[in-house]
Amino acid sequence: MTRKLLTGNSAAAWGARLAGVDYIPAFPITPQTEIIEDLAGWIDRGEMDARMVTLESEHSMITAAGSAASSGVRAFTATSSQGLLYGMEMVYTVAGWRTPFVMVNVSRGLASPITLESDHNDIMAARDSGFLQIHCATCQEIADAILIAYRLAEHPDVRMPAIVNLDGFYLSFTREPVDLAKTSEASAFVGEYDPENLQFKGNSPLSQAMAVLGGGPYSYFRYEAHLAVQKALSVYDEIIDEFEDRFGRRYDMIDSYQMEDAEYVIVMLGSFSTKARDAVDSLRAAGWKAGLLRPRLFRPFPRQQIRQLLLGRRAVAVIDQNISMGMGGVLHSEFATALYGANDAPLLASYIGGLGGRDISQQEFFAIADELRQADERGEAPSPRLLYTEHELTEMRKLQAIAQAEHAEINQN
Amino acid sequence: MSKQSPLHFHRMKDMPSTHLLGTGTPTCAGCGGLETLHTMYDILGDKTVFVNAAGCMTLLSVYPFTPFRGGWLYTSMASAPAGAQGVRDALDILLQKKKLSADENVEVVVITGDGTAYGMGMSATSGAMDRNLDFIYLCYDNEGYGNTGQQYSPATPHAARTSTSRGSHGYPGYKKDLFAIWAAHNPAYVATVIAAEPLDLAKKIEKIQAMSGPRMLISLAPCPTGWDYDPQLSVEIGRLAVQTGVWPLKEYSDGEVRHTKVPKQRKPVEEYLQLQGRFRHLFEPKRDAAGIAEIQSRINAYWDRVDAG
Numbered sequence: 001m002t003r004k005l006l007t008g009n010s011a012a013a014w015g016a017r018l019a020g021v022d023y024i025p026a027f028p029i030t031p032q033t034e035i036i037e038d039l040a041g042w043i044d045r046g047e048m049d050a051r052m053v054t055l056e057s058e059h060s061m062i063t064a065a066g067s068a069a070s071s072g073v074r075a076f077t078a079t080s081s082q083g084l085l086y087g088m089e090m091v092y093t094v095a096g097w098r099t100p101f102v103m104v105n106v107s108r109g110l111a112s113p114i115t116l117e118s119d120h121n122d123i124m125a126a127r128d129s130g131f132l133q134i135h136c137a138t139c140q141e142i143a144d145a146i147l148i149a150y151r152l153a154e155h156p157d158v159r160m161p162a163i164v165n166l167d168g169f170y171l172s173f174t175r176e177p178v179d180l181a182k183t184s185e186a187s188a189f190v191g192e193y194d195p196e197n198l199q200f201k202g203n204s205p206l207s208q209a210m211a212v213l214g215g216g217p218y219s220y221f222r223y224e225a226h227l228a229v230q231k232a233l234s235v236y237d238e239i240i241d242e243f244e245d246r247f248g249r250r251y252d253m254i255d256s257y258q259m260e261d262a263e264y265v266i267v268m269l270g271s272f273s274t275k276a277r278d279a280v281d282s283l284r285a286a287g288w289k290a291g292l293l294r295p296r297l298f299r300p301f302p303r304q305q306i307r308q309l310l311l312g313r314r315a316v317a318v319i320d321q322n323i324s325m326g327m328g329g330v331l332h333s334e335f336a337t338a339l340y341g342a343n344d345a346p347l348l349a350s351y352i353g354g355l356g357g358r359d360i361s362q363q364e365f366f367a368i369a370d371e372l373r374q375a376d377e378r379g380e381a382p383s384p385r386l387l388y389t390e391h392e393l394t395e396m397r398k399l400q401a402i403a404q405a406e407h408a409e410i411n412q413n
Numbered sequence: 414m415s416k417q418s419p420l421h422f423h424r425m426k427d428m429p430s431t432h433l434l435g436t437g438t439p440t441c442a443g444c445g446g447l448e449t450l451h452t453m454y455d456i457l458g459d460k461t462v463f464v465n466a467a468g469c470m471t472l473l474s475v476y477p478f479t480p481f482r483g484g485w486l487y488t489s490m491a492s493a494p495a496g497a498q499g500v501r502d503a504l505d506i507l508l509q510k511k512k513l514s515a516d517e518n519v520e521v522v523v524i525t526g527d528g529t530a531y532g533m534g535m536s537a538t539s540g541a542m543d544r545n546l547d548f549i550y551l552c553y554d555n556e557g558y559g560n561t562g563q564q565y566s567p568a569t570p571h572a573a574r575t576s577t578s579r580g581s582h583g584y585p586g587y588k589k590d591l592f593a594i595w596a597a598h599n600p601a602y603v604a605t606v607i608a609a610e611p612l613d614l615a616k617k618i619e620k621i622q623a624m625s626g627p628r629m630l631i632s633l634a635p636c637p638t639g640w641d642y643d644p645q646l647s648v649e650i651g652r653l654a655v656q657t658g659v660w661p662l663k664e665y666s667d668g669e670v671r672h673t674k675v676p677k678q679r680k681p682v683e684e685y686l687q688l689q690g691r692f693r694h695l696f697e698p699k700r701d702a703a704g705i706a707e708i709q710s711r712i713n714a715y716w717d718r719v720d721a722g
Contacts, residue, residue: 022503022506022510023499023502023503023506025495025498025502051502051505053498053502055495055498055540056536056537056539056540056543057536057537057540059489059491059492059495059537060491060492060494060495060498060536060537060540061495063488063489063492063495063496063499063537064495064498064499064502065499066496066499067464067486067488067495067496067497067498067499067500067503068499068502068503069499069503070486070500070503071499071503071504071507072503072507072512073502073503073506073507075499075503089489089491090488090489090492093488093489200484200486200519201504201513201517201518202459202460202483202517202518202519203460203516203517204517205459205479205481205482205483205484206484206485207481207484207485208484208486208487209486209487210474210475210476210485210487211471211472211474211475211476211487212475212476213476217476
């Protein structure tokens, strides 16, 4: 084992290298580009035995990753934001091929307006595709999650592709110390790629991804994929036990922080949850029984585990770094679904924050805690909130004033 | 997979007498695309994987049936060449790692319609040629979005009536020169073919078997359903396409274009047009002499350029 100071992107590249990937179809997009640059460098210098090819789009890139995995090799790829959406037809399509491979998504807000900074609307768009989803909060977790994702995706009971998600800028460009397994140890954990029946070769006729006629066969294959993704819940637990035995780090499907006696709970995905973790410490110092839940595994959705962790608590704030237009936070809806109907379900509050990399301040976490307490006293969940400060609005008004002045000036001339 | 092959096809009797591709496919009677595929498959054989884009041929393999004796992978409308890239690269990796024997290697063949080749799939095709992908691409060009009821595509010829150009003058645009676009990429090989000229087709397929790199074929695919004619006329219409000079048979390699079957005396284009319902408005209820003359003059201009070298 060696310890290196790595960005999230480099940690992702190391994850792919340690997983022994054979093939990397790539396409550059900010902020994931460093991943493919690192991999390209290693391949060029002969430090990594893999083939990399730059496709002309993410749509093609995901097709090639799927078709290569369908032809007997371990494939890896990475994208972000608009790229994920450009390839979205193929995200859904290759999941239906039941091809196990791993794709890293470096989360970034979606156009319009265009931004380079982080939020989760991109990855939420892949939510229903069949791709497994593991969300990371630290650079260490990224490198490890990629190894775990290959085991999970390639498991005989699962056989689905997986996305490992990390936040653009906050994690992709943040350097943290990362313990890297020896190649031999990582190989022993991940194992050889078993293509099972997915391999084109002479004298072995094989048709893949055929059309079906009628809803009966279609539904059958769709249900099979759904059940396979669900099966990944129990498989995940087996894999992380083994991972912990080998490497000493444990990655429960839901990361719990200060949950033992927590009455008020914050739920977040990804690296912004580290802000909530700090807030939990501060809240505890101020006498609150606060806790934090961070699902690592988002697909399959660990519904039972969420119920076990949250039933009996007073109130829960789900802070979504995404927004479903006309509905609100996606994670909030999913938690509501998980908790619905239980007698001792906590009150559930919805907050949208962190869109396009917008910070969430410690004061805001305290305000959220206050709202939870008031809601608990009233016995009624508060209305959903879009986090935005007075100061931000003032600054926005200044920008609008400039835009209007520019517009007026052009009209005059 | 053999990359050497002496030229076998000199006469019609050299052609395979039985077909390798299974029967009972859901393609329309008289499908010109299927005819091309038959000849191609007979020669290439079953050590192939066909990578398909959305189109008529997608329905060849409908679970649990397939007429192919080798491989088949459906991708999407736009990305079949990228699917071929992943398959080819995977096979090469496996060969290199000795996880696949040379005997188990297969030829990767993209098969798409003109809607993909001339339009949505152009970027992926261009990329595959940029990367010098070792693959064969067959475009069956039935000059419209045939599988959805023959709406006009970038391959539709001028004046053709389609589901989305039903007006009195048919399609106002002009067929895109995909051969030139592909040739401009300088791939190993580009050719136009047609099933109605099987020897020319067979020779070209035999030739590309011995080559590597991108080998691109555009087959005009007479389409009884989309072009509105009796299925028994498919071969005749295909021959007329060549004899009238509408569909020049040619090939490109090493920077040069060669015409492989030049009609000695070109027949008037109206012999080709009048057999097809999609051009009937040029003849009925009143003959559109100017319209026919314009089509003829464009064909003449093409061949004048060819003759001028």
